[in-house]
Amino acid sequence: MRPRQPVSTFETHEVTNQPPPLPEYNLFDSDLILRQAVEREGASWAAGKARAFGAVLGTERVVGLARAANRFPPELRSFDRFGHRIDEVEHHPAYHELMALAKAHEVHSIAWTAPQPGGHLAHMALEYLLVQAEAGVCCPITMTYASMPVMIRDPSIAAEWKPRIIAPAYDPRFIPAAEKTAVTIGMAMTEKQGGSDVRTNATVAIPLGTAGDFELTGHKWFCSAPMSDAFLTLAQTSSGLSCFLVPRWRPDGTRNPFHIQRLKDKLGDRSNASSEIEYRQTRGRLIGEEGQGIRVIIDMVHHTRLDTALAAAGLMRQAVVQAVHHTTHRMAFGRLLHEQPLMRNVLADLIVEWVAATMLAARVARSFDESALSPAAALFSRIGVAVSKYWINKRLPGHVCEALECLGGSGYVEDSVMPRLYRQAPLNSIWEGSGNVICLDVLRTLRKEPAAVEVLFAEVNSARGADRRLDAAIDRLKGSLHASLDQEIHARRIAEHIAVVLQGVLLVRHAPAPVADAFCASRLDDGRCGSYGALPAGLAFDEIIELARISA
Numbered sequence: 001m002r003p004r005q006p007v008s009t010f011e012t013h014e015v016t017n018q019p020p021p022l023p024e025y026n027l028f029d030s031d032l033i034l035r036q037a038v039e040r041e042g043a044s045w046a047a048g049k050a051r052a053f054g055a056v057l058g059t060e061r062v063v064g065l066a067r068a069a070n071r072f073p074p075e076l077r078s079f080d081r082f083g084h085r086i087d088e089v090e091h092h093p094a095y096h097e098l099m100a101l102a103k104a105h106e107v108h109s110i111a112w113t114a115p116q117p118g119g120h121l122a123h124m125a126l127e128y129l130l131v132q133a134e135a136g137v138c139c140p141i142t143m144t145y146a147s148m149p150v151m152i153r154d155p156s157i158a159a160e161w162k163p164r165i166i167a168p169a170y171d172p173r174f175i176p177a178a179e180k181t182a183v184t185i186g187m188a189m190t191e192k193q194g195g196s197d198v199r200t201n202a203t204v205a206i207p208l209g210t211a212g213d214f215e216l217t218g219h220k221w222f223c224s225a226p227m228s229d230a231f232l233t234l235a236q237t238s239s240g241l242s243c244f245l246v247p248r249w250r251p252d253g254t255r256n257p258f259h260i261q262r263l264k265d266k267l268g269d270r271s272n273a274s275s276e277i278e279y280r281q282t283r284g285r286l287i288g289e290e291g292q293g294i295r296v297i298i299d300m301v302h303h304t305r306l307d308t309a310l311a312a313a314g315l316m317r318q319a320v321v322q323a324v325h326h327t328t329h330r331m332a333f334g335r336l337l338h339e340q341p342l343m344r345n346v347l348a349d350l351i352v353e354w355v356a357a358t359m360l361a362a363r364v365a366r367s368f369d370e371s372a373l374s375p376a377a378a379l380f381s382r383i384g385v386a387v388s389k390y391w392i393n394k395r396l397p398g399h400v401c402e403a404l405e406c407l408g409g410s411g412y413v414e415d416s417v418m419p420r421l422y423r424q425a426p427l428n429s430i431w432e433g434s435g436n437v438i439c440l441d442v443l444r445t446l447r448k449e450p451a452a453v454e455v456l457f458a459e460v461n462s463a464r465g466a467d468r469r470l471d472a473a474i475d476r477l478k479g480s481l482h483a484s485l486d487q488e489i490h491a492r493r494i495a496e497h498i499a500v501v502l503q504g505v506l507l508v509r510h511a512p513a514p515v516a517d518a519f520c521a522s523r524l525d526d527g528r529c530g531s532y533g534a535l536p537a538g539l540a541f542d543e544i545i546e547l548a549r550i551s552a
């Protein structure tokens with residue numbers, strides 16, 4: 001064969017067998033599982049809002065903003081040009097635009113302003129969409145959302161801050177909150193000597209003359225989004241660990257000492273600033289009773305945990321969309337990848353995992369909506385949010401890694417979105433309760449509150465008789481709770497077992513039949529295989545894979 005002539009002096013080859021770019025698409029409309037969950041779990045009124053947000057997030061414009069916000073991470077400006085200490089962080093304009101978009105679409109506020117029941121589910125849907133476009137902005141959005149139950153404990157704090165927290169606007173100016181119509185809220189608990197065990201916090205708070213006003217001195221080892229307007233923080237008073245609201249400006253309009261020592265050089269989450277800070281006679285306002293700080297801030301932690309679970313489901317969704325798109329257009333050995341039996345197995349298995357994660361996150365969000373009126377729902381939300389945070393996040397890094405591999409070498413390159421998803425994947429397993437701590441929490445709740453076990457089994461028994469594999473798994477769960485609740489060493493095993501059974505229940509009752517079948521065939525046995533792509537033969541692979549296909 002004669003060598004082919006180059007097309008021009010500068011070209012060595014024609015580009016073939018590369019997929020086209022993913023077209024612009026509506027992240028909500030294209031996601032059958034999310035749409036059904038929003039309807040089923042009680043927020044159908046929010047579908048229009050989610051649809052509008054999904055349309056914007058799927059545009060080229062937003063894809064470009066997310067890329068820029070991560071390529072040009074925030075920078076610390078400790079001093080101004082004249083040498084005055086300013087402790088400000090400068091973000092790329094793309095970050096601000098994404099924050100403004102998230103706030104305009106009420107991701108942070110819908111749970112508290114919802115016109116009908118279902119606000120937390122609506123929040124779940126919006127944040128799940130947002131994380132697919134850009135995960136870094138989810139941190140300040142989540143903290144602002146989750147701060148509300150703590151902020152409204154004190155009527156005067158609520159009157160001052162609530163209208164600014166729920167405002168669908170974004171004001172990044174570094175000026176006193178009283179001069180702004182919209183604010184964001186952060187949290188500062190973790191110190192060098194202890195993050196999980198916050199009882200070791202060493203920051204001290206000394207009372208000032210006026211009731212509720214204190215001066216805080218100490219360090220915080222992790223404080224994300226340090227340009228937030230105020231922070232819920234823990235510090236020791238003479239009565240013990242207490243919760244404070246620390247604004248970045250004092251009531252007299254001067255800067256509250258809030259010394260940002262450095263920004264963390266993080267694995268991922270790069271568009272979002274995380275910092276180490278020091279309080280030096282920093283003004284703070286007590287929230288709740290002195291000495292009850294953990295009980296007060298736990299409300300924020302509880303709501304943050306919902307987001308850490310749902311965000312993992314959102315990242316899985318983005319991963320399967322990318323994997324199916326690539327393999328639909330890429331050929332190897334004379335056949336499109338998505339037609340190759342083993343690739344179909346991998347894709348289907350990844351999709352089953354994402355569906356299970358999304359349905360569980362939505363079910364848990366509904367329990368948040370029902371908690372105010374139902375103690376049983378409140379108990380379910382406590383167990384449900386913990387096991388879903390634990391399990392979905394444990395499945396996520398392997399999931400993203402496998403989806404990345406579906407793109408071959410291109411998946412390892414920054415031009416694809418996959419490296420960003422991969423770097424983000426481990427974060428939410430650590431933040432707000434790392435794996436072991438969460439599982440021990442689940443064990444403690446089940447041990448101390450027998451009603452929690454009843455609530456759990458009321459939920460799982462709703463699917464009894466629908467699938468014999470699930471029935472067997474429910475029986476095994478009953479046995480292991482009976483035998484192992486007092487054994488810390490089994491805490492992960494128990495949390496995983498609860499999560500998988502809950503997912504099985506939801507899938508058998510509500511998922512497309514091929515997904516439920518694949519889940520029961522692959523996830524419920526104790527001796528199941530660890531890697532993705534080992535589903536048994538004979539499942540309805542086509543129907544499963546269609547769930548993640550974006551059409552032009």
Ligand SMILES: Cc1cc2nc3c(=O)[nH]c(=O)nc-3n(C[C@H](O)[C@H](O)[C@H](O)COP(=O)(O)OP(=O)(O)OC[C@H]3O[C@@H](n4cnc5c(N)ncnc54)[C@H](O)[C@@H]3O)c2cc1C
Nearest residue numbers: 187188189190194195196222223224431432434435436437
């Ligand atoms: C990107 C990022 C942003 C963050 N932002 C914030 C923020 O804004 N505000 C804030 O307050 N914190 C923040 N954090 C801190 C985070 O919440 C803590 O890192 C987390 O709570 C774990 O605490 P630690 O790092 O001290 O780990 P440790 O508490 O030392 O835990 C280390 C390991 O030991 C395990 N462990 C702990 N206790 C037990 C036990 N009894 N039995 C078995 N295993 C155990 C844990 O599960 C973990 O795996 C952030 C962290 C990251 C990575």
